[in-house]
Structures are given as structure tokens and as C-alpha cells.
Amino acid sequence: MKLSKLVTAVAVLTLSTSSGLSLAKVDETTAKRLQNDLTPVGAERYGNSEGTIPAWDGGITKIPENYEEGEFHPDPFADDKMLFKITSANMAKYEKNLTDGQKALLTQYAPGYEIPVYPTRRSASYPEWIYEKLAENALTAELQENANGVRNTIATSPFPIPNNGVEAIWNHILRFRGEQAEFKSAIVTPTKDGSYNPILTNYSYYFTYAEPGITLDEIDNKIFYLKTKINSPAKLAGTLTLVHETLDQVRSPRKAWRYQAGERRLRRVPNLEYGTDLPSSESLRTVDQKDMYNGAPNQYQWNLLGKREVYIPYNSYKLNEASTDASKVVSPKHINQELTRYELHRVWAVEGILRDGLRHAYHKRRFFFDEDTWQIVLAEDFDEDGNLWRVSEAHPVNFYQIPVTWTTVELTYDLKAERYYIEGLDKQGTIDFNPEFKRRAFTTSAARREAKR
Template sequence: MAKLVITGFIMAGLLVAGEVAAKVPPVEAARLGADLTPVGAERAGNDAGTIPPWTGGLTTPPAGWQPGDVEIDPFPGDKPLFVITSDNLGEHRRYLTDGHVAMLEQYGGAYTMPVFQTRRTASYPERVYDQLRENALTAELLENGNGVRNTITTSPFPIPRDGLEVIWNHILRYRGEEVSYRSAYATPTTGGSYNPVMTEYNYYFAYSRPGAKLADIDNKIFYLRTEILSPSALAGTITLVHETLDQVRSPRLAWRYEPGSRRLRRSPNLAYETDLPNTSSLRTVDQKDMYNGAPNQYDWELKGKRELYMPYNAYRLHSRDNSADDIIRPNHINQELTRYELHRVWVVEATLRTGISHVYTRRVFYVDEDSWQILASEEYDQDGKLWRVSEAHNINYYGEPVFWTTLEATYDLKAGRYYVDGLDDGQAAYNFNPGFRESEFTASSARRAARR
């Protein structure tokens, strides 16, 4: 296991209950845009030259792409530097997570990891970079770490001091102001057969709107309305979520409409370890987006940084040239369509607090230094054994400069099955400017939509 590299600006120790994290002093915040990127990553590459310096990310779409088109691969000529298999695992183990080692060992030659040249493509709008600098000077964790204050738009802690701040950076990272798209998810059997559930997703990010103030957004991060389009047995199911910032003070609000009942009902249990609906119990609600919701069930420890092979620049998985049939395989997705690169990631370990019930007693998260996106995670069972391995395959979008997932997968090592979300073949590109209004995300508007 590679030695953890602890950067000099991490304070020793963890945030204890009742303590409020200190703001970053101006002299430290001045590093943003200097030796640190505006997001807080190390601007320089590594000594070996295998990680390049960050030079602004992918800010110009490749030739041939037009607004409204699905993103195309900006690096079509890239070929794998090498492919990691169960046979050569020992040569590369120091750059692999425990989860990836387990996948290679369990699935043998069928599971491989093609490793490509590292491309630090993550980029955001300039106003997001400006706000990151402001957040660094003002943002604070609320008591017990269940929320944040004096922050807006994007990640609060570009120079993090503990694991809880890193997780809040993921939860509040910039994902645009609003977005609408369609994609399917599935839970293939061990033989590879599957029934995709096509869903429309509509997000309105109140926290990230231009000019938004924390005092004016009613403790809301975003509003989400989803509608299942197929199969017919589930079509018309609508879910409405109001994602709150401090979920202990004001828990997530959720409603669900099922055509069979013809009623929109509150869903008070749509959080934490509850099974994510229609996922064959292969994923919990708080695994959506790799991790979401209140962090109060775990103690969070920042283990430092590591250089690891991570899923990155997944334009082949995003491509409409590859259908769901091309992606889905028994036990895991088609690894020939994946792309792994060497990146620096923050390693955060979550340990279940005494007296708290959750199916995962320990979780390990690998968080991209360039975007604050969780790229991979590991989930451990009640006996402390590795149970599930999750990945987020990301791209830098062109319609809005934002680094976000195109496909997520959670692999159950016990069942030999997996959940995959992001099967969007044949669907239109993500629309980052659909023109939503906040009033379209009320319970009454969801009822009206259900009656249509």
C-alpha cells in the first residue's frame, strides 16, 4: 500500500463534537491560484512526471462538437499505456485501491483496468473560482459538522483541514445552475441480463445560482424531480426531493408518486441506509452521487493524499456510439470501454459512530483533488469485510464547464452483481440551461405533473 502523502496545510487531529472549524487565514488563501489551483489542488505535477501540472483544465471543446451535441472524446488518439490484470497485479498494487485489488482478484482475467495518459481536464466557470477564494476565507462548519455557513455556490473548503471538510466539498461541489437529462439504470443478473429503467432527471441548484445568498435559499442545496419513463410497470413514477444543507436541523424533504396509488406521498425514509428504490437492494440511498446527505452517522478521518489509478475522462462510456448492450457484462461493466489515469486523490475514511445503525460500518472515499468529485469508494459490512466497491466515471462537460459523472457503478462482491446508472445511449445531451423556475419543484407542481 502506497505511503500516504500528507500535505503541509492539513491540521493535526480531527474535528471534535461542538467545535467549529477555523477559517483559512488570508496568507493561506492566497495560495489558491498560485501553487494551488483555484479549486485547491496541487498545481504542479508529480516528481516522476506521470501526473502533469494543471494548466486550466479542458476549457475549449474539441473540433467537431457543437452546442447541443453529446460530448465527443477530446483525446481520440490516446491508447492505453498498459492494462492491469490479475496476472500483473503485483507490479501495480501500490497505485491501486483495495477495492480495485479485490475486483481484479475476484474476477480474474475478465476484469481489467486500461491505464491511459493522465489528463487533468477538470474545469469550472471563472465565477466559481472567484467564489472558492471567498469561501476559503469565510466558510465554517456548523457545530458537530452537520452543515456549513458563510459559503455559497461551490465547495466551502478548498484548503481542507479534516475529512469532514473534504466530504462537504464533494456534497457542495459545483454541478451547474440547473440541468435536465435522461438516462437509464440497471441491476444485471450474474448472467448479464438486465431491464433498464429509463428516467428523466431535472435539477435546480439553488445553492449555485448567480447572486444566491445562503440566508435566502431556505437551507436548500438543490431541488430534484425525477420521472420514470420505462418500463411500463414503473412508468409515471415521480420522485421530488428538496435537498437541505443542514439535514439534522431540517431533514431532506421527499415525495413519491406511484401511478398505482395515484397519490403523491411523503417519503420520510429516503435517506441514509434505505435501499435506493428499484436497485435490487444493491445500493443505499446515501450512495447516490457516491455520497449524499447528512454526515452525522460517521466519524470522518482524513488519511492524506495518494497517487492512484482512478476512473477519469470516460468519454467512451459517455459516447452514444456505445449502447447499454455494449456496456453491460456479467459481474461488471465492459472494462474495455473504461479509462483509468494516475491522479492525486484525498483519502477519507468514515467509521460508523457508536450506537448508530447502518449496513456499512466503514467506508473509504477517494476524492479528486481537481474537482472534489468522489471517484471511487469502498463499503464494508458488519464484520469489517469489504462488501461493495463503487466507481464514478466522469467527464468534463462542454455545455457547462463542470466535471461530473456520466456513469456510476456499485459492485457487490458477495452477490457477484452490480448496479449501474448512466446508460444514456440514444438520449440527448445534458441540457445545462433548461430554464427551470424554482416554483416547478413544489409538491403541488409534482401533483399536477402526475395528473398529466
């Protein structure tokens, strides 16, 4: 769908007084301006006045000639030269474009921690049918009562123009990540001296919500199915986890099962949600930090803080290639920042405050969403005393054969423990976005048979 059609649909929606949706109404003058200003995902189409953020021109629309299916993705921007590095010594110069979490990392891990900044490349792109679904969602999507789910939406983010914080949260949760995906990678939790034991895991995703032609009724309240199976170390090998991720997790909570070697039983895991420690994270991350944020958003009051320009991880092809060998990436206290790439992009900022009477490890959370993808790229979590505790980063690339933008490496820094959690290492091949799964492969009976093989 062309941009003009999308924005015309949004304009019609926002001018309607009977839609019942939670988008702000605009007058005809504003609607006309939107026709020129927005991309299909609701980002600002134009660059900034300083010229440091370019206009969006469709992102990567052509697969590089040196890409081979099944191989790692060649960096389309490998010839870009670094503009500068941000360090603890010069960060005051760039302060307006840094988050509190970034400044904390620069300060706490000085002098080794640096942020290398490159030219901004707005590379994000999606299939044409996803742009069409974005337009349809803009006309129909609405929050359910108490914002615990979304109605009348499918395939991708529901709210191209968010009116509040929880709509932005749902844009991240429901963003397009392909139809299916399978890959092998490792989780690492280094000690302070940098030693580690990787946990190599196979991941299988079936994104029901993004299945072409499917309706909201047909997905049976399921966003996706996930199956993980640990390959090594030997003491954990064979451990299988099955997750059925639901759209409305208050009405129908996430269902999860685990099979552990030696038990020979697939058991329900009733507490794989919210602030529970993420398995294999050594208590450095909570379950709802997987994919930067997941699950029912009902524990927090979410506030949309607006947009700002921030140096964020982007076009992380160099890190993606290096992550085939964990030893190239892992170092004491923080990863090898020489492999990273940061660019100046506009981000939506959302802050969540824990609701009265509820319990969670984090009293306050702050998320930063890339405007071109709705991917959370930076996150900050605060303890009950208001102190910054953990800082998370998602390092994305455009998997241009689909195309889809998704993370290649994701990590959380624990500032108190001076340790970190990282996933996406020791990769054994790139992501297979066409494994041809059947939905029945994600039933409990199928998982049980696979676990016992």
C-alpha cells in the first residue's frame, strides 16, 4: 500500500467521531500534513533540520548482490566511516542525545566503555503486505478494557500513531518479525572477570498473528508459539520449553511447559511471566525482559513521554557476524564495543510506573522505541528506591531477504552486580525464516515426543 493511502486511511480514522479508537482527532489541515509527513509505520518521513537524520526512502529494498541464502548478511554499509566515539570524557558534548542508562554505562565502565557513532541509515523496511495491514490496523485497532489486549488488529503493530504509552507498548509486542523463524544461538552470563559457560539453544517460532490471510478469530488468542531446546552444556542438554503466547494475557494467561532431562515429563510452568527470573539468566534478567519487553502490560501505568533523538544500536551487521564466536564479543563487565554501531535516530520514549499494590523487581521502567520499526532498542529499569539498576540494549539488523528488522544480539547490564546477560552468541548459521513449520508441531503432545527423542 502506498504511503498516501495509509495516511489517508489514518486521516479518515482520526476525523471520525464514531470509531471508538484511541487515536487523537485531527483537523483537515493536520490530516493533509500527515499525508506528506508519515511513513507506513507512522514514523516521520523527513530528516531533521541539522541533516544528521536523513529522510526515510523506503529502507533496504534491494538484496545486496553478495548475499547468499542461508549465509550471514553482508553489511550494506561496510564502507561507512565512524564519525566519532563517545566516552566518559566527552559525553557532556553529546548529552542531549544520550539516555540516562547510556550515561551510566559510560561513567561506571570508564575508560573502556565507548559508544562508536556512524552515519544514520534508515534501513528499516517490510513487505508490502505488512504496510497494507498497518493501514488496516490504523482504521480498526482498539485497546481492550484496561489495555490488556487489542481488538481488530492482525500481522503487525496496531497503532501507527500512538496516543498513549500502552499503545506504543503494544506496537512493540505485535510488531512484524516474520511468519516463522528457526535459529541456534547461545546465552552467556559472564562473571566479573569475563569467564563464561555458553548455553547453546535451538529456537523455533511460529508467529500465528502474522500468518498471511489469518483472521483475529482464527489465531485463538495466540500471538506466537515458541519452542526452545538446549543443546549444551551436557547437564542441561535436552531441556525443552514450549510457550503459547497469548494476545490477552489477563483473560487467557501465557501457557508454558518445560521438559527437563532426567524427569521425562513435560510439566506446566505457571509462573513464567512478569518479574520472575528469566531461566538461565543467573537472576540478571526477568522473564518480561525477553525481547526487551513482553507479556501483559497491566502491571504498570504507561506514560508516553514523546520523541527525542538518541544514539541507538542500529545496522549491527558487524556484531552479527562476530557473534558466531562468543569470545570475540564477551569481555569483562561489558561487551566488545568495537563491534557495535550506534546511529542517531528518533525514538519514542515511554515510562512505566508500577501500579499501587502490585509487586515487581522494577518500580519504574523506561523504554525507547525506534520510530521506523517499533522495536524497543534501549531500556532502563529502576529499583524501588528510584535508583537505575539495569540497562538493556537490542542490536538490530534488517534481514533484507524478507525484509524484516529484528535483533541479532540482546543484552542487559546489571549495574549493581557489574555483570551482564547476553543472548545471540555462538550462532550456528543465520535465522531461517522459512522452516515450514506446521502449527501442530507446537502442541504439548508434539513437544513431548520431541523431548523424548
